[in-house]
Structures are given as structure tokens and as C-alpha cells.
Amino acid sequence: MSAWYPLLLKLEGRKCVVFGGGPVAQRKAEGLLQAKADVRLVSPGATGQLMEWFERGLLRWTAREAVEEDLDGAVLVFAATDRGEVNRKLAEWAARRGIPANVADDGENGDFIVPAVLRQGGLVLTASASGAGPALAARIIGELAERYGQDYNENVEALRTIRRIVKAKIADQAERRELLRAAVSDEALTEWRSASWLHEEQDRLILRLRQLADERKG
Numbered sequence: 001m002s003a004w005y006p007l008l009l010k011l012e013g014r015k016c017v018v019f020g021g022g023p024v025a026q027r028k029a030e031g032l033l034q035a036k037a038d039v040r041l042v043s044p045g046a047t048g049q050l051m052e053w054f055e056r057g058l059l060r061w062t063a064r065e066a067v068e069e070d071l072d073g074a075v076l077v078f079a080a081t082d083r084g085e086v087n088r089k090l091a092e093w094a095a096r097r098g099i100p101a102n103v104a105d106d107g108e109n110g111d112f113i114v115p116a117v118l119r120q121g122g123l124v125l126t127a128s129a130s131g132a133g134p135a136l137a138a139r140i141i142g143e144l145a146e147r148y149g150q151d152y153n154e155n156v157e158a159l160r161t162i163r164r165i166v167k168a169k170i171a172d173q174a175e176r177r178e179l180l181r182a183a184v185s186d187e188a189l190t191e192w193r194s195a196s197w198l199h200e201e202q203d204r205l206i207l208r209l210r211q212l213a214d215e216r217k218g
């Protein structure tokens with residue numbers, strides 16, 4: 001089993017090519033669209049959903065079988081056809097060009113795998129069983145979706161503001177860390193949701209964070 005390294009990629013506007021037009025390719029394309037990538041689909045056939053995204057101009061679709069030139073300028077390649085030999089060939093072409101490839105029917109033979117994902121605004125939770133159990137990864141994300149609901153959209157935005165203020169106002173690293181940790185307790189998160197004063201009253205915020213930090217030590 002490979003020792004996979006998790007990371008979040010910035011793909012906005014960058015060319016990502018998905019080969020295949022079935023449900024697996026659709027899932028990969030959907031994740032890429034959420035990341036605002038420049039999505040290119042290459043496949044003779046496509047699901048109704050992929051066709052709809054194409055018709056709405058959300059992705060480009062080349063309706064034929066894969067050729068090597070399809071990889072020109074790509075930063076990521078997804079080999080999601082139902083033909084093992086085609087997926088293998090795509091991975092070879094990608095390797096030759098130094099482009100990381102994902103191989104849908106043989107994860108271990110690709111450069112990266114795609115985890116199950118829950119997006120709640122800026123909160124991005126992912127789960128992976130390193131290819132051993134995609135269904136387990138999906139189940140865990142389903143459980144996390146119940147725990148981390150819509151509220152967390154607002155939390156993440158409030159935290160962005162709080163972090164900016166704390167970074168600007170508190171020079172001492174250790175104190176910063178203490179305040180920013182205090183800012184993410186359940187009690188604090190609940191409080192920020194109704195704290196419309198956050199932006200304007202920076203001193204009040206720092207004071208409140210100190211209180212919360214002291215309570216934690218308490």
C-alpha cells in the first residue's frame with residue numbers, strides 16, 4: 001500500500017483533463033468544478049449530468065476517444081474510462097509529460113487518489129482509507145456531514161475575520177496561538193455566529209478571547 005500524502009490543491013483556472021464520461025468521471029468533474037478548475041472532458045459518451053454541465057458552458061467536452069495531445073498543458077489527468085488498457089496508457093502519457101495522473105480502476109498505479117469530501121464553505125473535510133475502502137471513506141464523510149452542518153459556513157468566515165484581527169493586534173506568537181485556539185471552542189463558535197460587532201470592535205474581541213483562553217486554562 002502506498003503512503004499517500006494529503007494536500008489541498010489550488011486549481012482555479014488550471015486545465016484538468018478527465019477521460020471517460022461515466023459516473024466516476026462525473027464525480028471527478030464535479031469536484032474539479034467546485035475548485036473552479038478549467039475542466040476538459042474527453043470521452044465518446046457522457047452522463048446526462050456531464051452533458052448538462054457542458055451545455056451550460058461549465059466544462060469543455062471533446063466527444064471522441066483519448067489521444068495523447070489531449071494532455072497538452074494539463075496540470076492533472078484523470079483516467080476514468082471503463083477500459084483498463086486505455087487508463088494505463090493515459091497514465092503512461094501523463095508520466096512522460098510529468099503530469100500527475102489519477103487512475104480510477106487501479107488507484108495504486110496512479111500518482112494521486114481522490115478522497116471523499118465534505119465542503120462546508122471554507123471548511124473542507126476529507127476522508128481516505130488509502131484505496132482499501134472507498135465506501136468506508138464515503139461513510140465517514142456522511143457521518144461528519146451530520147456533525148459539521150451549515151453553521152460551519154458562518155464559523156469559517158467569522159474565524160477568518162478573528163484571525164486577521166488577532167494577527168494584526170497580537171505580536172507575541174504564544175499568546176496568538178492561545179487566543180486562536182480559544183476562538184474555536186464550541187462555546188466560542190456559537191458566540192461568533194451572532195456577533196455582528198466582530199469587525200468593528202476589535203478591542204472587545206481581544207478582551208473576550210482572553211477571557212475564553214483563561215477559562216480554558218481554568
Ligand SMILES: C[C@@]1(CC(=O)O)C2=NC(=C\c3[nH]c(c(CCC(=O)O)c3CC(=O)O)Cc3[nH]c(c(CC(=O)O)c3CCC(=O)O)/C=C3\N/C(=C\2)[C@@H](CCC(=O)O)[C@]3(C)CC(=O)O)/[C@H]1CCC(=O)O
Nearest residue numbers: 027104105106107113114115116128129130131134135138
Ligand atoms: C472517495 C471517492 C471519491 C471520488 O471518486 O470522487 C472514491 N471512490 C468513491 C466511491 C466508490 N468507489 C468504488 C465504490 C464501490 C465499493 C467498493 O468497491 O469499495 C465506491 C462507493 C460508492 O459508490 O458508494 C469502487 C472503486 N473505487 C476504486 C476502485 C479501483 C481500485 O480499487 O483501485 C473501485 C473498484 C471498481 C471495480 O469494481 O472495479 C478506486 C478509488 N476510488 C477512490 C475514491 C480512490 C480511493 C479513495 C480512498 O480510499 O481514499 C481510488 C483508489 C482512485 C480514485 O478514484 O481516486 C468516492 C466516494 C465519494 C462519495 O460518495 O463521497
Ligand SMILES: NC(=O)c1ccc[n+]([C@@H]2O[C@H](COP(=O)([O-])OP(=O)(O)OC[C@H]3O[C@@H](n4cnc5c(N)ncnc54)[C@H](O)[C@@H]3O)[C@@H](O)[C@H]2O)c1
Nearest residue numbers: 020021022023024025042043044045065066081082104105
Ligand atoms: N475510482 C472510483 O471511484 C471507481 C468507482 C467505480 C468504478 N470504478 C472503475 O472506473 C471505471 C469507470 O467507471 P464508470 O462507472 O464511470 O464507467 P462507465 O462504463 O459508466 O463509463 C465509461 C466511460 O468511458 C468512456 N470511454 C471508453 N473508452 C474511452 C476512450 N478510449 N477514451 C475516452 N473515454 C472512453 C465511455 O464513453 C464511457 O463514458 C470502471 O470500469 C471501474 O473499473 C472506479
